[in-house]
Amino acid sequence: GIVETVASLLALREGTLFPTLNYSTPDPECRVHASGSASLPAGESFLKSSVTPQGQAAALVVARA
16 A cells, blocks of 8 residues: 555656556556556546555545645
């Protein structure tokens, strides 16, 4: 969870998304927008959610001030 949070904070700071490794061809049937290059803008906020095997859940919303 912490690695994903740090990566998301860095993406907000840099203004671009990190590319997804080994992603080259989008599937037209898949509605998920994966970043194949570092040219996609990061946006102004992100949501990080985690659920443990024991059923604990947490959510964190971070937005640019």
